[in-house]
Amino acid sequence: xxxxxxxxxxxxxxxxxxxxxxxxxxxxxxxxxxxxxxxxxxxxxxxxxxxxxxxxxxxxxxxxxxxxxxxxxxxxxxxxxxxxxxxxxxxxxxxxxxxxxxxxxxxxxxxxxxxxxxxxxxxxxxxxxxxxxxxxxxxxxxxxxxxxxxxxxxxxxxxxxxxxxxxxxxxxxxxxxxxxxxxxxxxxxxxxxxxxxxxxxxxxxxxxxxxxxxxxxxxxxxxxxxxxxxxxxxxxxxxxxxxxxxxxxxxxxxxxxxxxxxxxxxxxxxxxxxxxxxxxxxxxxxxxxxxxxxxxxxxxxxxxxxxxxxxxxxxxxxxxxxxxxxxxxxxxxxxxxxxxxxxxxxxxxxxxxxxxxxxxxxxxxxxxxxxxxxxxxxxxxxxxxxxxxxxxxxxxxxxxxxxxxxxxxxxxxxxxxxxxxxxxxxxxxxxxxxxxxxxxxxxxxxxxxxxxxxxxxxxxxxxxxxxxxxxxxxxxxxxxxxxxxxxxxxxxxxxxxxxxxxxxxxxxxxxxxxxxxxxxxxxxxxxxxxxxxxxxxxxxxxxxxxxxxxxxxxxxxxxxxxxxxxxxxxxxxxx
Amino acid sequence: xxxxxxxxxxxxxxxxxxxxxxxxxxxxxxxxxxxxxxxxxxxxxxxxxxxxxxxxxxxxxxxxxxxxxxxxxxxxxxxxxxxxxxxxxxxxxxxxxxxxxxxxxxxxxxxxxxxxxxxxxxxxxxxxxxxxxxxxxxxxxxxxxxxxxxxxxxxxxxxxxxxxxxxxxxxxxxxxxxxxxxxxxxxxxxxxxxxxxxxxxxxxxxxxxxxxxxxxxxxxxxxxxxxxxxxxxxxxxxxxxxxxxxxxxxxxxxxxxxxxxxxxxxxxxxxxxxxxxxxxxxxxxxxxxxxxxxxxxxxxxxxxxxxxxxxxxxxx
Numbered sequence: 013x014x015x016x017x018x019x020x021x022x023x024x025x026x027x028x029x030x031x032x033x034x035x036x037x038x039x040x041x042x043x044x045x046x047x048x049x050x051x052x053x054x055x056x057x058x059x060x061x062x063x064x065x066x067x068x069x070x071x072x073x074x075x076x077x078x079x080x081x082x083x084x085x086x087x088x089x090x091x092x093x094x095x096x097x098x099x100x101x102x103x104x105x106x107x108x109x110x111x112x113x114x115x116x117x118x119x120x121x122x123x124x125x126x127x128x129x130x131x132x133x134x135x136x137x138x139x140x141x142x143x144x145x146x147x148x149x150x151x152x153x154x155x156x157x158x159x160x161x162x163x164x165x166x167x168x169x170x171x172x173x174x175x176x177x178x179x180x181x182x183x184x185x186x187x188x189x190x191x192x193x194x195x196x197x198x199x200x201x202x203x204x205x206x207x208x209x210x211x212x213x214x215x216x217x218x219x220x221x222x223x224x225x226x227x228x229x230x231x232x233x234x235x236x237x238x239x240x241x242x243x244x245x246x247x248x249x250x251x252x253x254x255x256x257x258x259x260x261x262x263x264x265x266x267x268x269x270x271x272x273x274x275x276x277x278x279x280x281x282x283x284x285x286x287x288x289x290x291x292x293x294x295x296x297x298x299x300x301x302x303x304x305x306x307x308x309x310x311x312x313x314x315x316x317x318x319x320x321x322x323x324x325x326x327x328x329x330x331x332x333x334x335x336x337x338x339x340x341x342x343x344x345x346x347x348x349x350x351x352x353x354x355x356x357x358x359x360x361x362x363x364x365x366x367x368x369x370x371x372x373x374x375x376x377x378x379x380x381x382x383x384x385x386x387x388x389x390x391x392x393x394x395x396x397x398x399x400x401x402x403x404x405x406x407x408x409x410x411x412x413x414x415x416x417x418x419x420x421x422x423x424x425x426x427x428x429x430x431x432x433x434x435x436x437x438x439x440x441x442x443x444x445x446x447x448x449x450x451x452x453x454x455x456x457x458x459x460x461x462x463x464x465x466x467x468x469x470x471x472x473x474x475x476x477x478x479x480x481x482x483x484x485x486x487x488x489x490x491x492x493x494x495x496x497x498x499x500x501x502x503x504x505x506x507x508x509x510x511x512x513x514x515x516x517x518x519x520x521x522x523x524x525x526x527x528x529x530x531x532x533x534x535x536x537x538x539x540x541x542x543x544x545x546x547x548x549x550x551x552x553x554x555x556x557x558x559x560x561x562x563x564x565x566x567x568x569x570x571x572x573x574x575x576x577x578x579x580x581x582x583x584x585x586x587x
Numbered sequence: 588x589x590x591x592x593x594x595x596x597x598x599x600x601x602x603x604x605x606x607x608x609x610x611x612x613x614x615x616x617x618x619x620x621x622x623x624x625x626x627x628x629x630x631x632x633x634x635x636x637x638x639x640x641x642x643x644x645x646x647x648x649x650x651x652x653x654x655x656x657x658x659x660x661x662x663x664x665x666x667x668x669x670x671x672x673x674x675x676x677x678x679x680x681x682x683x684x685x686x687x688x689x690x691x692x693x694x695x696x697x698x699x700x701x702x703x704x705x706x707x708x709x710x711x712x713x714x715x716x717x718x719x720x721x722x723x724x725x726x727x728x729x730x731x732x733x734x735x736x737x738x739x740x741x742x743x744x745x746x747x748x749x750x751x752x753x754x755x756x757x758x759x760x761x762x763x764x765x766x767x768x769x770x771x772x773x774x775x776x777x778x779x780x781x782x783x784x785x786x787x788x789x790x791x792x793x794x795x796x797x798x799x800x801x802x803x804x805x806x807x808x809x810x811x812x813x814x815x816x817x818x819x820x821x822x823x824x825x826x827x828x829x830x831x832x833x834x835x836x837x838x839x840x841x842x843x844x845x846x847x848x849x850x851x852x853x854x855x856x857x858x859x860x861x862x863x864x865x866x867x868x869x870x871x872x873x874x875x876x877x878x879x880x881x882x883x884x885x886x887x888x889x890x891x892x893x894x895x896x897x898x899x900x901x902x903x
Binding site for chain 1: 614793794800802804805
């Protein structure tokens with residue numbers, strides 16, 4: 013008998029726009045001691061399955077067909093009371109964000125011991141003993157003392173360990189983990205996954221792990237189920253799915269994962285989900301407005317160079333200047349970006365890489381240091397008029413496609429705004445025809461101009477952002493984590509687009525990312541940042557094959573190993 | 588992404604009306620009977636007031652038509668009632684229904700103007716305060732705090748008193764309505780400023796504002812074109828509820844005799860006039876204008892409450 017058996021599950025969300033079928037007849041099984049991964053992109057319905065199993069579907073969602081069995085006992089038709097007895101007791105849960113899944117006002121002891129007493133009907137002393145034992149098992153040092161602490165006294169990774177202890181404390185038969193490591197830094201992700209896998213084997217618990225991340229799948233799962241828009245498209249052992257997938261969607265998904273080990277020319281076969289409108293290759297850039305000779309001064313040497321850049325934020329406000337406390341986000345950074353080069357900045361969250369970008373484009377004023385564009389130090393320019401000349405030459409693409417476009421403006425006006433502001437076209441008709449060409453050029457149709465941003469998906473919005481950035485005909489483009497909010501297949505498309513545009517227009521680029529594989533695909537040279545300092549700058553290939561700084565070596569060692577992934581259809585650069 | 592999918596193919600060239608009919612606001616309105624009733628009542632009262640010269644059965648300002656013999660008649664369904672005067676007449680023989688219609692006209696004009704005045708002042712200061720920050724922000728918000736520590740009716744009374752002192756009495760009659768609008772308007776800007784400042788603090792850190800700054804757009808244009816449209820939602824909610832408050836404040840001031848001049852009937856002056864006859868048995872002179880005020884304010888308030896809920900994503 014299967015431990016967890018989901019049979020022909022159908023889930024729908026009725027709304028006034030019609031009923032959305034989120035899950036369409038999915039069947040899965042989990043055996044004791046087995047880790048089953050459910051992978052898919054946003055909207056695939058993977059989290060919905062997890063929620064349905066524990067009876068926590070968000071209203072108005074409902075199970076419209078199929079059954080769920082736990083150890084042979086049907087659980088999808090239980091009363092609220094019935095499912096509550098199973099939830100936590102027989103099915104444990106681990107959620108994405110360790111910050112919000114613990115009660116901040118209770119100590120770990122209160123939360124753990126209470127849960128154990130409730131579910132296992134043990135006395136206070138026994139429960140405490142068990143709680144300490146559990147914390148030891150999940151790798152919390154000095155558990156006798158640490159158990160008295162509040163959640164905020166633990167780091168993110170430690171907190172997720174506590175969440176795992178909480179999920180395990182009632183000795184559940186099945187654990188459902190929904191994106192358990194997405195909120196954590198890479199270094200911690202590896203440890204947590206290892207821990208989860210070991211506990212699952214030791215205790216013979218079945219685990220259903222829901223994720224969008226192929227790295228997680230590769231590290232922890234025994235079997236994988238691939239979901240696409242509510243359908244289970246493929247299921248099999250992890251080695252089979254990753255190494256030799258059958259379904260075109262799985263192939264497309266795997267080919268879109270950025271490789272840490274090789275540099276690709278382009279990502280192939282990535283149009284399964286969101287077809288680009290045909291990017292008209294017939295448009296001749298050299299004669300079009302977009303590629304016309306620009307009135308910029310020629311620059312000898314590097315296009316952009318920063319010298320000893322320092323940025324301080326006020327950490328504690330005080331009336332007197334000398335009493336203020338500062339936090340140094342960027343601490344004396346210098347690097348050059350050559351013309352036509354893609355320069356990468358990589359580092360973990362909080363390392364100051366975005367702050368550098370914002371200082372270069374003038375959003376922040378550095379505390380000291382210089383930002384040289386050609387021969388001009390931008391930090392010395394006082395007049396707005398003079399600055400406009402440089403603003404026109406550099407544009408920025410932001411991280412979050414949902415907040416980077418003004419929802420009250422039509423796409424036409426969003427993309428036209430820089431052209432109108434800098435008076436780059438003589439008539440309104442010309443502005444509009446340029447915008448239409450631009451939209452077409454970034455892979456959106458011309459009709460996009462008449463719509464509002466909310467009518468587009470994340471990837472399409474990022475294309476609009478790119479069109480807006482290109483609308484000043486810049487020669488320097490700053491991309492601040494341009495794809496980290498996107499699904500992997502959309503990320504591949506956007507990276508392809510940026511690569512194409514960069515080559516076509518000879519753009520110089522500053523590319524910021526926390527994701528090393530993405531950096532490897534995009535950049536010519538890379539700077540590694542840590543705590544506001546630049547640890548190392550070198551050619552991309554040299555950095556990946558032969559890192560000099562110890563920090564870089566650590567980072568590289570922590571990258572998820574994806575060498576089992578299928579190489580079908582990939583064009584490796586230089587091979 | 589899943590939900591937006593259905594829109595992609597069919598609605599490329601939607602008109603504003605079509606988009607409104609498909610919006611969540613309209614949908615929530617259709618499903619809320621309280622909102623519908625409140626809306627209908629508000630519209631009926633607005634129309635009644637707006638078209639008073641054409642709709643009212645009598646002209647209370649036409650001295651020729653007023654007959655002192657008709658004074659203090661009770662509503663028509665009572666024993667001494669006259670079918671010509673549905674809600675009875677006042678001490679000078681004016682039709683109560685007609686005076687209410689003319690009176691609510693003045694009340695609404697004062698209410699709307701005061702709200703618009705408050706909005707302009709409050710939104711501007713709120714945007715500047717939130718966007719510029721620092722000392723400017725501190726100054727504007729402290730002024731707002733100081734003003735909040737006085738009851739708004741006191742501020743209105745104070746302004747009215749000062750105005751009486753400044754202007755000669757012959758001018759005062761003419762100007763009284765403007766003074767009233769200013770007094771009510773200035774006492775209400777704080778709410779707008781605080782709300783707008785809060786939303787501006789959120790919006791200015793969003794990436795679309797930063798994108799505009801990278802393009803080079805100047806702060807004034809950013810505030811007008813980018814920030815303002817995105818902070819208007821909560822402002823509309825406050826404005827609706829503020830309209831009800833403004834109408835009440837006008838009535839209160841007029842009742843106290845410091846509002847519009849006694850010769851111009853507003854709901855407040857009508858209630859005040861009737862108040863003197865309340866204990867001599869002629870209750871209709873004051874009760875009906877009072878009821879009209881109550882219904883108007885209640886309807887507008889309910890509409891505001893609904894709008895607040897409809898615009899609040901957490902309650903949806």
